[in-house]
Amino acid sequence: MSLPFRWKHLSSATGDLPVPPGSDQQTLCLVGDIDRDGRADILIGCRNAPPALVWYRQETKGRWRVYTVEADSIPLEAGGVLADIDGDGDLDIVAGGDYRNDTLYWWENPYPRYAPDEPWRRHVIKIGYGNQHHDQIVGDFDGDGKPELVFWNQGAGKLFWAPVPKDPRAGEWKLSVIFEGAGEGLAKADVDGDGREELLGGGRWFDYERGRWTNTLIDPAQSHPRVVAVDFDGDGRVEVAMVPGDGNGRLNLYRFTGDPRLTERWQGRDQLNREVVHGHTLAVADFNRDGKPDLFCAEMRRWTAGDDNPQAHAWILLNDGKGGFTPLEVTRGHDWHEGRVADIDGDGKPDLVCKPYNWQTPRLDIWLMQDP
Numbered sequence: 001m002s003l004p005f006r007w008k009h010l011s012s013a014t015g016d017l018p019v020p021p022g023s024d025q026q027t028l029c030l031v032g033d034i035d036r037d038g039r040a041d042i043l044i045g046c047r048n049a050p051p052a053l054v055w056y057r058q059e060t061k062g063r064w065r066v067y068t069v070e071a072d073s074i075p076l077e078a079g080g081v082l083a084d085i086d087g088d089g090d091l092d093i094v095a096g097g098d099y100r101n102d103t104l105y106w107w108e109n110p111y112p113r114y115a116p117d118e119p120w121r122r123h124v125i126k127i128g129y130g131n132q133h134h135d136q137i138v139g140d141f142d143g144d145g146k147p148e149l150v151f152w153n154q155g156a157g158k159l160f161w162a163p164v165p166k167d168p169r170a171g172e173w174k175l176s177v178i179f180e181g182a183g184e185g186l187a188k189a190d191v192d193g194d195g196r197e198e199l200l201g202g203g204r205w206f207d208y209e210r211g212r213w214t215n216t217l218i219d220p221a222q223s224h225p226r227v228v229a230v231d232f233d234g235d236g237r238v239e240v241a242m243v244p245g246d247g248n249g250r251l252n253l254y255r256f257t258g259d260p261r262l263t264e265r266w267q268g269r270d271q272l273n274r275e276v277v278h279g280h281t282l283a284v285a286d287f288n289r290d291g292k293p294d295l296f297c298a299e300m301r302r303w304t305a306g307d308d309n310p311q312a313h314a315w316i317l318l319n320d321g322k323g324g325f326t327p328l329e330v331t332r333g334h335d336w337h338e339g340r341v342a343d344i345d346g347d348g349k350p351d352l353v354c355k356p357y358n359w360q361t362p363r364l365d366i367w368l369m370q371d372p
Contacts (some may be wrong), residue, residue, distance in 0.1 A: 096133025130155025226282035281339035298336030
């Protein structure tokens with residue numbers, strides 16, 4: 001079906017946005033209000049060239065200026081998370097090294113003192129164990145009212161849990177292992193309805209109870225997914241959507257009946273009736289503003305030196321509120337890697353942020369939803 005929405009497309013390729021400085025391998029992309037001015041900002045990380053991390057500051061509505069966060073050439077991996085690490089009320093940044101780097105970092109937001117060429121102060125969370133840190137998340141998973149960081153360390157083959165220290169600047173953090181095995185992708189939701197956030201990642205549901213972590217396998221085919229979790233059908237229970245981010249597979253919506261701790265109680269259903277090619281973007285938003293959460297899913301176009309998937313698709317899947325979705329094509333032929341959905345222009349409608357990995361990079365695209 002064609003899309004019943006209009007979009008205004010802005011691109012650094014046509015001069016609408018500044019061209020991202022740095023490498024032609026763009027890894028992470030985050031969206032949030034960095035300077036607390038009520039407008040959304042964009043962060044882009046890369047590897048193989050400096051600066052490793054930059055901030056697209058929306059200084060006034062629709063006017064962007066690029067600020068340096070990390071001036072050095074740190075090889076950053078995809079993932080990252082925005083969170084108030086030091087408890088001062090502004091968003092800091094957590095991100096980790098790629099397959100060549102064994103360090104996980106956080107950058108301290110210097111609010112309210114910013115200068116375009118002045119990097120942020122970088123701190124170390126951990127060194128060692130293994131290289132590559134694809135995906136991090138912050139939440140209160142033990143119910144003590146304090147934030148914790150969870151991150152994959154692919155080189156170590158582990159999922160780690162690290163409560164944010166009272167002084168997060170005072171050296172490496174204390175780590176505990178949640179899970180040993182391959183995995184990517186992280187989301188949080190109260191799956192079992194006990195009032196606490198739990199973890200989803202690597203095709204599993206992770207729960208912390210009585211001082212220990214347990215996990216339930218939802219789908220072994222989704223070990224490296226993009227994952228989101230909300231109550232899509234309004235029945236009071238969370239459903240989980242997953243799609244392979246670094247491979248080909250199905251965009252499935254998983255529901256459970258009975259006890260979610262039992263793998264056999266989870267059932268997945270294909271939402272596109274086709275294979276998704278490197279679906280490295282998956283997000284939730286109410287696109288038609290009917291009060292029901294919809295899905296956004298998009299494919300990568302390129303991840304090698306060739307043109308791997310020239311017909312790469314991006315879809316909005318409109319939720320009928322009864323457990324079904326209608327897929328609508330947004331774009332074809334763009335590269336979506338770590339794409340984001342957020343209200344960029346402040347008009348209350350969800351917009352799309354598109355950052356390719358290595359297709360026509362360095363590059364940034366924004367699709368602003370317009371009134372019909």
